[in-house]
Amino acid sequence: MPNTLPAQFSDLEPFVDWAVPTERARYAKRISSTMEELQSFYDAAFPRMDEALSYLEKFSLDAIPDDAKHLLWLYCALMTTSFPVEVWRQPRVPDSGAASFEAVSEPAI
Amino acid sequence: MPLFPKPAEGSWTEHYPDLGTGPVSYEDSISPEVYERERDAIFARTWLNVGRVEQLPKVGSYFTREIDAARSSIVVVRSSKDEIRAFHNICRHRGNKLVWTDYPAEETSGTFRQFTCKYHGWRYNLEGECTFVQQETEFFDLDKGDYPLASVQADEWEGFIFVNLDPANTTPLRESLGKFAKGIEGYPFHELSQVHRYRAEVGSNWKLFIDAFTEFYHAPILHAKQSVAEESRKLSDIGYEALAYELDGPHGMVSTWTGGGEPKDLNMVKPIERKARSGLFGPWDAPNIGLDELPPSLNPSGHRAWGLDSFLFFPNFMLLIWKENWVITYHYWPTSYNTHIFEGTCYFAPPKNGRERLAQELAVVTFKEYALQDGNTLEATQSMLESRTPISTFPLNDQEILLRHLHKTANRYVNELEPRRTPAATGA
Numbered sequence: 001m002p003n004t005l006p007a008q009f010s011d012l013e014p015f016v017d018w019a020v021p022t023e024r025a026r027y028a029k030r031i032s033s034t035m036e037e038l039q040s041f042y043d044a045a046f047p048r049m050d051e052a053l054s055y056l057e058k059f060s061l062d063a064i065p066d067d068a069k070h071l072l073w074l075y076c077a078l079m080t081t082s083f084p085v086e087v088w089r090q091p092r093v094p095d096s097g098a099a100s101f102e103a104v105s106e107p108a109i
Numbered sequence: 110m111p112l113f114p115k116p117a118e119g120s121w122t123e124h125y126p127d128l129g130t131g132p133v134s135y136e137d138s139i140s141p142e143v144y145e146r147e148r149d150a151i152f153a154r155t156w157l158n159v160g161r162v163e164q165l166p167k168v169g170s171y172f173t174r175e176i177d178a179a180r181s182s183i184v185v186v187r188s189s190k191d192e193i194r195a196f197h198n199i200c201r202h203r204g205n206k207l208v209w210t211d212y213p214a215e216e217t218s219g220t221f222r223q224f225t226c227k228y229h230g231w232r233y234n235l236e237g238e239c240t241f242v243q244q245e246t247e248f249f250d251l252d253k254g255d256y257p258l259a260s261v262q263a264d265e266w267e268g269f270i271f272v273n274l275d276p277a278n279t280t281p282l283r284e285s286l287g288k289f290a291k292g293i294e295g296y297p298f299h300e301l302s303q304v305h306r307y308r309a310e311v312g313s314n315w316k317l318f319i320d321a322f323t324e325f326y327h328a329p330i331l332h333a334k335q336s337v338a339e340e341s342r343k344l345s346d347i348g349y350e351a352l353a354y355e356l357d358g359p360h361g362m363v364s365t366w367t368g369g370g371e372p373k374d375l376n377m378v379k380p381i382e383r384k385a386r387s388g389l390f391g392p393w394d395a396p397n398i399g400l401d402e403l404p405p406s407l408n409p410s411g412h413r414a415w416g417l418d419s420f421l422f423f424p425n426f427m428l429l430i431w432k433e434n435w436v437i438t439y440h441y442w443p444t445s446y447n448t449h450i451f452e453g454t455c456y457f458a459p460p461k462n463g464r465e466r467l468a469q470e471l472a473v474v475t476f477k478e479y480a481l482q483d484g485n486t487l488e489a490t491q492s493m494l495e496s497r498t499p500i501s502t503f504p505l506n507d508q509e510i511l512l513r514h515l516h517k518t519a520n521r522y523v524n525e526l527e528p529r530r531t532p533a534a535t536g537a
Contacts, residue, residue: 023305023474049384056463064463072463079471082381083478093478099485101453101477105306109466 005074006055006067012048015041018077019070024103026077031091035084042085045078061109072109112350113412120507121354128513132502137516137523138314139495144446147519150526151424152178154275156285158426158440159185162268163302164218165193169235172218173198173208178315178443179274183261184208184224188235195263195272196237200226201256207233224258233258266290268298269426287357289420292406293430300398301436301456305473308452309480313487315425315441315449316515321483322439323421323511325349325365339376353410354510359423359518361511364409367416369393369433387468389475390416394468395433396458421511423518434458437476447491453480 005012005019018041020026030038045052052075059068084091116124123130137143159174171186182198184207200207205228210217223240224233232241237258245251262273264282267290271282283290311318321327329344353364368377369390375383382388407430408415420428427439440452455473460466505513 023470027474027477046380046384053384053464053467056467059463061460061463061466068463072466075467076470079381079385079467080474082379082471083474086379086381093481095485096481097485097488099309099311099481099488101307101309101480101484103305104308105304106473107303107305 004067005071008055009048009052009071012044012071012074015044015074016070018045018081019073020077021073021109022103023076023080023106026073026080029077030081030084033081033091035090038081038084038091041081042078045074046082049075049078064109069109076109112347113352113410115507121351122507122510122513125356125510125514128510128517132504133513133516134502135494135516136501137520138316138491139446139497141446143523144314144443146523146526147443148178148180150522151519152176152274152443153180154273154278154522155424156264156271156273156278156280156282157424158269158271158422158438159183159195160270161298162193162265162270163299163304165270167220169220169222170218171208171221173216174272175214175216176274176442181261181274182206183272183274185263185270185272186235190236193263193265193270194235194237195261196258197261199259200228200231201239201258202226202229202231202242205229207258267294267296286422287360289355289357289360289362289406290422293404293420293428295404296407296430297398297400298436298456300458301434303457303459303469305455305457305469306452307454307477307480308450309484310444311449311451311484311487312447313449313491314447315443316519317487317490318439318441318449318451318483319421319425319427319515320509320512321487322427323361323363323419323515324509325351325363326506326508349508351508352408352412352415355409356510356514359522360421361423361514362406362409362418362420363511364407364412364418365416366412366414367432369416369431370395381471385468385471387471387475389472389479391431391433391435391472392457392465392468393433396465398434398458400434421515423515435472447495451480451484 005016020029052071056072088094115121118124122128160172164172165187168187168189168191171184173182173184175182183195184198185195188194198207205226206213207224207226230243234240237260239253239256242253262278264271266282266286326349329349351363351365355362367390371393372378378388386393407418416432418430425441429437436456438454442450444450455476457469460469
């Protein structure tokens with residue numbers, strides 16, 4: 001099953017489309033989402049974050065199982081989507097206009 | 110009363126009397142003519158950082174760099190003698206660009222055993238010697254030994270690879286980098302191999318972005334909303350003062366406190382930062398990178414609140430070393446008088462597990478949010494400077510000393526530029 005999360009995080013399965021492997025793609029998904037979508041992802045994932053961190057702490061990145069990898073991707077997406085929800089009240093960075101800032105290389109997970 | 114002691118002269122700026130204290134003209138940032146002179150006086154003549162040794166892990170590893178400001182494309186390679194070599198990216202036969210993939214104007218990287226020109230198949234070994242000429246007997250008295258690739262001076266400092274495009278340059282890299290670099294030597298950059306690299310095309314003169322990143326005076330205002338409301342009010346009331354500034358020849362540095370590490374009051378930071386234990390100043394829990402003692406260039410004031418030193422190595426390389434054992438570099442590559450490519454790269458110790466990876470992710474995406482705000486503000490500045498309102502000079506305060514120094518240094522290089530001797534002029 002592609003993009004399946006560890007069993008103890010099955011309640012986050014409705015948000016598994018946020019488990020995207022690159023920052024560039026996670027940011028693109030963020031700015032093409034509505035605030036309602038961002039808020040509901042945040043409201044579901046943020047309260048589980050301590051548990052997710054404890055779970056992810058058990059795995060080194062060169063031996064991480066696929067389901068844990070998807071969980072890590074999903075929480076990487078929470079990092080970028082936290083800005084609209086906690087700070088901006090809009091998907092884009094205010095006053096950023098047409099400016100872009102693209103990841104040209106990032107460590108693969 | 111300053112929060113942190115200033116030099117006996119009363120200010121950082123007056124400690125360096127050549128800088129003056131008057132308003133500064135920004136004509137140098139809106140003039141195509143000045144930019145053309147900067148290309149020859151600065152980018153074609155100074156040591157430029159083009160990458161790190163980790164980008165060339167084995168013999169035959171290479172990357173290309175498009176240095177538009179110096180009208181150059183170069184290829185940097187780890188040679189068969191395990192040395193870092195740089196060459197002009199041009200085939201000796203008829204001038205085709207030697208190394209590129211799909212799009213001739215875009216940079217590329219990879220590994221090969223030799224250079225092979227796509228056009229007529231001429232080949233060069235990793236030392237740049239011509240080893241094969243297609244249908245060699247069709248040429249007239251051609252000796253392959255006379256057709257090596259054109260070499261570019263290349264050297265390495267602490268794993269950072271530099272090139273100098275001026276064949277007449279006689280200043281060694283280390284001498285050129287000066288005392289700041291000397292005093293950073295030994296910092297374990299090689300331990301910070303987890304690299305996130307970002308790139309942006311920015312609609313401003315290259316010096317305006319350096320201006321933005323060599324002063325923190327703007328931080329409590331432009332980035333106010335990135336802090337929680339109460340903290341933001343406090344920051345803008347206090348304003349910003351650095352711990353220390355220093356200049357060394359064309360280079361400059363600012364030493365500062367930050368909000369790094371675990372905050373005294375967790376309510377000062379956003380909920381996501383509390384959970385991830387990370388933020389703009391990096392992961393709160395510094396990894397062990399074997400740094401027992403800070404090298405002498407770091408935290409020059411010896412202040413216990415120290416959090417970050419930010420060095421500008423003229424012309425376009427900035428190195429930020431954080432107390433929490435990570436590093437950022439900035440590079441500014443001009444593409445015209447009012448555009449440049451900005452590169453921001455974050456270097457961390459490899460994360461030991463998923464939790465550490467997430468902490469690094471939050472630091473990196475926070476850096477991106479700030480950079481997006483900074484970059485767009487620059488376009489607003491550039492367009493107004495170019496509108497040539499009656500306002501032509503601008504006051505710079507003591508926390509903007511590095512801007513004053515940058516523009517003065519760039520102007521000095523431009524004014525000292527002698528017309529380059531062409532082969533025709535020397536009779537060659």
